[in-house]
Amino acid sequence: MNLSALYELKEQLEAAAVYGTGLMTEDFRLKKAAAQMGPLAQAAPVFKKIEQAAQAAIAPECQDRPGALMDALALVNAVVYTQGTVGAAGEFLPLEGGGCEQNRVCAGEAGSLSDETGREDREEKSLSFLQNIPYSRMAPLVAALTGTGGGRYAVLESAVREEPELLSDWRLLRLMIEALGDSYGEIGNLVYRRLLEMGSSIVPMLCQGFDSNGKRGMLLRLRLIGELAGASENQLYRKAAMDGEKSIREEAIGLLRFDSENVPLLYDMLKTEKGVMRNRVLWTLSFMELEEPEEYLNAMKKKKPSEAAGILCGACNVRSADLMTDVLEQFRKSVITEMEKAGEEYRRTESLLASLGKNGTLEDGTTASQLRKKRDQLCKQMQWDRRQSGKDLNWPAWGTDEEKIWRAAEGKCSDKLFEWLRRSYAETPGFFPPFFFYDSFCGSPTEEMASFIERMFREFGDSDRQDERRSGIEEAVFARALLTETAEAVYEKFSPWLAGGRASAILQVLCQIQYSEEKKQYVFMKQSRGKDSGGRTEEPVCFENLDRRWYGWLLLPGNRTFVRKNVKVYTGQMPGQGYALERASKASEWSCLEQALVQLYCPEAEGLSEAYRAHFESLIHMGLEIDSRLLRILRRCGFRDYDFVVERVLRENQSQYLWRVKCLLEEIPLPASELSESLGRALERDRKGTIAGRERIQIWREQLADGACVGELA
Structure with a gap:
């Protein structure tokens, strides 16, 4: 259907709004545009309404010409907007990191690779291409990935924990790859773990712009490529192993283990490399099947026991076990x-x-x-x-x-x-x-x-x-x-x-x-x-x-x-510090038994939530110390009677700063109004005034009653 008459009418109505309604009855261009709507008016009722509105606006007997003009314009604009399109000239190209049907979701179609290609079966997160995510949710992540200063890690960590789908959005992928080299190393580590979950579909973007003479960001990028691509990017590993910066060379030499065709190159490097790089070459050879291992074995015999152990660490073949x-x-x-x-x-x-x-x-x-x-x-x-x-x-x-x-x-x-x-x-x-x-x-x-x-x-x-x-x-x-x-x-x-x-x-x-x-x-x-x-x-x-x-x-x-x-x-304990004996010698202390129960909690098991609630409630009444671990398991198993818990939190923190009380209150899953009432009841029962910081707690109670959350308490 040819809508040129509709667009012409829209243009003339907008012009009339500019030059004024007093001249509309004399504007021959506007009259002509309204008359041209006749064929369209016969084709669809909506166009008939537009024609009638335009004719009413230019009629000599019209009493409210400005209002009639605005009605006609509004109706025309509403129809025109439904016909709008967005696009660009040229051929369709797949998105970077894409290749999936209709470019909608890419879940890593490469499948699982064997140990020989460098990857074991891994559940991959979907990389989403079309998500309707509002700007208010995406903007903080963009700022955290591209900005500087403090607080950025908390934003990203919270997104990973609470809204992981945000970091699976294709629009953030390039920013995440660049953030591997962030000046704050923990951000790079967090992004690394998230990218690892996205699977092999992102390998092309990781390879694009890779610089073997780069710094930490490129080192993490190379490590990701090795994790996700295995032997398929062998040429990149070879180039980085020969020409890269020291740390990147060391990483790349290790990645040569994925392809048996690299054995001659590794033997050549064994003759030229020294120190750490030579040990790295031996470490790489430890993972590979060697048809003629004599040169490797002779080199290993010259190593001290501790040095040989470092080289053999991780290799699980029979030859390494015998060595x-x-x-x-x-x-x-x-x-x-x-x-x-x-x-x-x-x-x-x-x-x-x-x-x-x-x-x-x-x-x-x-x-x-x-x-x-x-x-x-x-x-x-x-x-x-x-x-x-x-x-x-x-x-x-x-x-x-x-x-x-x-x-x-x-x-x-x-x-x-x-x-x-x-x-x-x-x-x-x-x-x-x-x-x-x-x-x-x-x-x-x-x-x-x-x-x-x-x-x-x-x-x-x-x-x-x-x-x-x-x-x-x-x-x-x-x-x-x-x-x-x-x-x-x-x-x-x-x-x-x-x-x-x-x-x-x-x-x-x-x-x-x-x-x-x-x-x-x-x-x-x-x-x-x-x-x-x-x-x-x-x-x-x-x-x-x-x-x-x-x-x-x-x-x-x-x-x-x-x-x-x-x-x-x-x-x-921490590596090298051994094993500490469980020291919960008092009934009031959190012990390994409670820790085991927390870790083994299975909400799907029939009747287990009720058993957990009864068990931990009895421990509370027996005097088990209330801390965040206890409050979390109570929340998970559906515990609701928090009055006694709140009172104990207030009473048992006499020697602590009130920030600890606030931290524990944050773990209690009650609405602000109910928590306020619970605090009030605890203060009423404390007739002897044994609760420390009563004035501040009373202020908190009032703030909660006014709708503040625990994190906003001052």
Whole structure:
């Protein structure tokens, strides 16, 4: 349909609005435009109304010509706007990072790649191309990604947590890639994690503009490309490995492991590189299948045990496991040598003490007291089990040779290594660090590792020796059962442990499992902390179901006392700082039992929310300290009776600043008006005036009654 007459009428009506309504009856152009609407008026009723409105506006007898003009203009504009289009001349091109049908959603059609191509199966987030998101929600993210100054990380972190779909918008993708090099490193790390979830569809945009001589932003970009593209971007890795800046070269050399055609290049680099780069080349070769490994093996033989361990860290093939066996044997021999030297020094010190008597002094001024202290230290060095400090279990200090070696050994599988571990454990169980076998299984829950764990348990699982129980064999065999057997069978098999000392192993594992509402699975939070995945994000170890009877045991009313007195659970500390014994010795303290319940909470399980509410409500009335952890689980399981909780929050913070009270009130999911009333009732019941800061709390109550949220309280 030709609408030129409509557009002509619109133009003439707008002109009349400019020159004035007094001349409209004499304007022949306007009269002609109104007359041209005749054919259109016969085609559709809406055009008939437009013609009538225009004729009424120019009629001599019209009493309200300005009003008639505005009516005609409004009707014409309304129809014209419905015919509007937006576009540009030229051919249609796919959006960057696109390639999906209709350019609407790209979910990473490349699928999953094998280890050989550098990527394991990963659930990818959708990259959305058409989203109707208002400016008010997008503008803060744009400012946070492109601006400077403080507060930007909080904006992005809040978006990731509460509105992740915003950061999946295609319009932000280029800004997010540029933000990898943000001056505030945490923003780059957060964006890196988010981009990683978007999948391989964003690889073309990551490659576009990549500069191998760039700084941290380009390093993270290269790492992302390796994660998402694997071997498909091998030429980019080769170029960066040859010409890039030092840190980028090091990263790129590691990415060469994805393509076996890079082996000759790596051998050439082995002849020319030195120091860190040479070790990086060896590390890369450790992941690859080598038809002629002699040159690699000869280079590895020249390395010290700790250096070789760093090179082998993360590689899980049989060759690396066999090499790790040799490293462990060298390390064990060095420990034996140190113990023998300590023994000789110990005997010499004992001889000196015998000659000095109780309070004697040597010629160099050394007193008998100093010699006795030295003797005690030497006595510890002579023992295999040197890692127990009071009630805690200490890993070897972070960064030491011993720590590097044991971390590299975790998760590796080969017959040679398994036989060495079994033989060494039989001779000197105290030589092994805490929970080594459990860490190894969580880092590599393969069939080979599971069979080895079962064998170790059959041979050593009945031992009551403390050093053997501490090495994680019992924890590992329980974890293996959770992954490989039915939930009912696991409970029937291991529930007898709950009555004895092995309850520690059960609770140790349960404390390191979390139910994922997103995955609808139970996830092992315990991963092999020293395992280098070769730059790839390791998928968490999951299992489908946990027998409801484990919850029943955790929720037993008298179980807290039993656990405090009979169960030893160790909490993993910062790397290198070992494991601290659970210290909740009082009924009022949050314990590992509560932590396990929080992590295992499954809202889909029938009746579990009610059981949790009853359990934690009873703990509140028994005096369990109220903190944010307790308030969060109360909110999750649908607890509603918060009057008593509010009163305890106010009463139990006498020695604290009111900011802590405010922080706890923020965790209480009550509307502002209800929270205000609850505060009022708590103040009324406090007739003795024991609540600190009553005047300020009264002000808060009034502010809440006026509609303020807790975060706005002053």
